[in-house]
Amino acid sequence: MAVISFNDGWVCRAPLGPFAAGGEGAPAVPVRLPHDALRDAQRSPEAPSGGAGAYYPPGAFTYLKSFTVPAEWEGRVARLEVQGAFRRAQVFCNDEFAGNRADGYARFFVDLTPYLRHGRENVLRIEVRSGQDSRWYSGAGLHRPVLLHVDAPVHVVPDGVRVSTLRLEEDQAVVEVATTVANAGLSTRTAVLSTTVTGPDGRQVEREDTPVTLAPGERSLLRQRLYLQDAALWSPDQPSLHTARVGLGGDPLTDVLVTFGVRTVTVDPRKGLRINGDPVLLRGACVHHDNGPLGAAAVGRAEERRVELLKAAGFNAIRAAHNPLSPAMLDACDRLGVLVVDEAFDVWTRFKTPYDYAADFPQWWAADLEAMVAKDHNHPSVVMYSIGNEIVEVGTAHGARLARTMAEHVRTLDPTRLVTNGVNMLLAVLDDLPAVLEPDGGLNEAMASMDDAFSTIGASEAATRRTTESSAALDVLGLNYAESRYAKDRELFPHRVIVGSETFPSKIGTLWPLVLQNPNVIGDFTWTGWDYLGEVGIGATAYAEDPQAVAALEREYPYLTAWCGDLDITGWRRPISYYREIVFGLRTEPYIAVLRPQHHDHTVTMQSPWAWSDSVSSWTWPGHEGAPVTVEVYADADEVALLLDGTELTRAAVGAQRPVIATSETVYRPGELAAVAYRGGREVGRTCLSTARGPARLVVTVDRERLRADDADLAFASIELRDAAGRLITGDDRPVTVQVDGAAVLAGMCSADPGTAARFDACTWTTFDGRALAVLRPTRAGRVGVTVTCGALEPVTLALTAEEIPAQR
CATH class of the missing domain: 2.60.40.10 (Immunoglobulins)
Known part of the structure; x- marks a missing residue:
């Protein structure tokens, strides 16, 4: 299998489609994927999305790419892999419809073979649209990488290699490599499937060769059982990774490389979650998909940096909120030893916003679960699949039927992992909420505070009754804001395992002791680990003396971020992060x-x-x-x-x-x-x-001076105002300007200010509490010059290098 990056050479334009009014004349902007087409749109207080969508307008965009198909590809199979296209993507090849996908986060493949013109120029067109379809900022466009797979007639199918740990023994690990091969040719073929496993040190530890005969149009599943002597196990503390090289026909350029970890996952209400038999408590962070100044673009280094900084802050687990994580983030979690709860859906059949996934769910849910499992199967970091978040239907009999059907579908696809669901008891009893609350004093009394409402409803008899069936379908019940059930369910449901799938950050001082006291509870996931765009100001403080402030859960324009993350959108740790670290016993x-x-x-x-x-x-x-x-x-x-x-x-x-x-x-x-x-x-x-004293000076530090000249790398430049002794100046914020020359561009800039109208594509931002952030993206190999200025202060210049990295196979 040859896999070709298809992230370069695109242009993006609006409005939708070449035949829409004005479509041909719309300006086409060259872009490099991953890319968020909505990020640079003009925000407005009149935007239909409101604060939920960070006051961004709806958008429809067309992506176009021209490429030449070599004549020697005749007879081969060509598939486009789209790792994420938001939303309702339609793919055209040479103006012929080739495929589509409703979900903006589902990884999907489109067979281009029937539409290619060999030896000639070809044109790809991908159309996307976004607007009032999420409860947060979703962005729009090809926000995750796009790849082209070119295969010989006899080949390993995409996602065709699945590695599973069958058992761990004292001196060996037993691993199964299940490989699906296909024959797209016109004659029967016999080939040899070769699988070689190398350990974390790169040395070969096992090999197996298996012949396979395939008739025309046939697929076959081959299972190879391998025995790894004294295998290095994967765990959060020691994330040891193995590699399986799987090939047909002996051409190493067509081999499939799969990275995997040797590990087992078990859970029970007395011993909790165990990785390789060792107990693990989940110190978890919920994370949305956006990357702050990059918008929704899932550039590999940005995903990796988030995982690095979250782990450095004391988290050992991430819960995807509320859609599957990108492959790049999963790769980072594998390497760094961070556990993952990957989540499929925020809605099933009942709408939460006017145009959300509920309209597509009945037709697409099974395929989207299959796509998530196929993406995740070989990632040892993934320990749980979540089939939903705060789904209203879990409190109904037919919703319970659906929950069980979905859970069993996931288990059929991957029996090695746990199934959960993030249940909000308030939503589960929403249909008859007044009746539920009447015995407890009525609606007004329960709603005296949000915290009290969740606690009262979560512990109610009605919540117990209405969610018992749907919860029984799960391996682990995720509870959102319902810690009042932790001890209660030890008695009511002695076989139930619970995770705090979403919790208030302000309560971690009381929540973590509850996790420690209740063996049936395996961890806590705060909302959120990293600040995000949209649901603006839900963590901000409103004061009566501020004439602009609206005393509402979502704040007024120009609020931009939720302001509820342990880390802000620049990656800087806020005070809550250090409080949590002390509560966890890590500081x-x-x-x-x-x-x-x-x-x-x-x-x-x-x-x-x-x-x-x-x-x-700060004391300044x-x-x-x-x-x-x-x-x-x-x-x-x-x-x-x-x-x-x-x-x-x-x-x-x-x-x-x-x-x-x-x-x-x-x-x-x-x-x-x-x-x-x-x-x-x-x-x-x-x-x-x-206290900082004396005049300010600019201090600029980058996380790397040597970049890979590819589509996945970035450099993050932290910009600070400090005094001569290096003390941060937090009370004298000023505009700073960044200029980038040479083999890179300024991909985005921001501060952590949650209520700003500044644009991410601007080269000047005002610092917030003394800090700003610039993101640099290489465009080719060569020198990169960065100049940062701030009024009369001494400018700072940096020299970076983008290096061509040879492809590794």
Whole structure:
């Protein structure tokens, strides 16, 4: 099998289609895939998507690519692999309809063979459309890679190699390689299927050769059982990877390479989740699919960076929200040892937005589950498949029928993994909500707070009754905001295993102890690990003194992000991230967060359970000298003392208002603010913040100076305002401009500001809390020059190199 990257040479234009009004005259913009065509559209407060879609308009786009088909491809099979096209994609080859897909996240293949003109130029056209079809920013376009597969008549079919660990023994692992081969020719052929397995060190550890005879048009499944002596096992702590090279006919250029991990996954209500027999608790992050300044484009390095930073922040698991992850992100999870719950759907048959997937679900659900499993099967990081998120139908008898049908379909496709579903009990009883709440005081009382509503409804008898059947179809019941069931279900359903599939970030201090106390609960997934576009401002704080602020769950234009991630869209960790790390028991050093002093006496009109305190880890607040300020210190301790330049200001007990937090009131004065944590009267940790002083200077750091000159690599440039001693200046934000020359382009720029009208395609952004981010994308091999300027400050120049990397087989 020859697999060719098809990410270059495209143009994108609107409106939809060559025969639509004005279609031929619409400007065609050259693009490199993955690409989000909606990212650079003009946002507006009148956009139909509203805050859910980050005030982006609907869009329809046409992608065009011309390519020459060699004459020697005559008689071969050519398939286009589209890893993600949002949404309702239609694929045309030489103006002939070749295939389509409704779901914008499903990976699918289109057979181009009947439509190709050999020895001549060919034209691909892919049309997509987006608008009011998601509860978040979805983007639009070919947002994941596109590949071309060219095969000989006798070949391994796409996704045709599936590797499974059958059992682990003391001295060996037993692995099955199941390979589907096909004969697209006109005569019977006999070939030898050769499979070679290499270990993490690259040395061969097993081999098997199996002859196979195929009649014309026939497919055959070959199973090869291999025995790996003293195999290195894959686990989150040691993500050891093996490679299977599978070939037919001896031509290494047509071999299929599959990376896999040797590991087993089991679960039960007493011993929890175990990987290779070892217990694992899921410290989980829900993540949406967008990449901040890149929009929805799933460029490989951006996906990898997110996984790197999430793991560095203490997470060991990711839950896809609420659609299957990209292959690039799964590859990164495999390499870095992060577990995955891959999720198929946000809706089944009931709409959540006017034009969402519910219209397509009855026709496409089985094929889309098959596509997800085919994509995921060889990724050891994937431990669970989720068949849905907050599905209303799970509270009905016919919804339970559907849940069981879907769960069994997944098990037929892959019996080695667990099946879950993210159940929101409030939605499951939505049809008769008033009757459900009446015994508990009625709707108004239950809705006094969002948290109380979820707890009350989640623990109700009606929720138990209405979800028992659908939950029984699962290996693990995912509960969204229903920790009130953790202990309750140990008694009611002693064989039930639970995961907190979606939880309020502000409650992790009480949620994680519940996970530790209940062996039937295997982990917690916060909403969210990484901030995202859309559902704007659900984690922001609204103040009565702000005349622009709307006291509603979703905030007013120009809000852009949800502002509820542990990490913001630049990848910088917010205070909640360090709090969580301490709660997880992964950090012993205390952490200081200071509530923004400009809001000290303001009245909070909206702060949802998805919000954290409006705080920054900074002791630099110019213009607020002598003003009152609130200081939070996160510490696993009994009490915390605050010291300014060595003089104690105040002491506060830990846990008085929230677990693992001590809150103190003091006055802001420049200097060194230290927090000293005590347990039993003995110091157990300290940390400090120092005020930035003197003039600002630009500091720019890149995560890599040498890039691969391909379509998957990026360089991320962090831009900061610091003083001469290197202290971050958070109270004096300024516009910064980035210019890129040579073999790369500025692919996107942003700050973490959740409420900005700035554009990601702009080269100038104002810093937020002293920081901004620029993303560079190589266009060819060669030198890359980067210049960052900020008014009268000394500019910063960087020299990078994009290197041609030879293809590896």
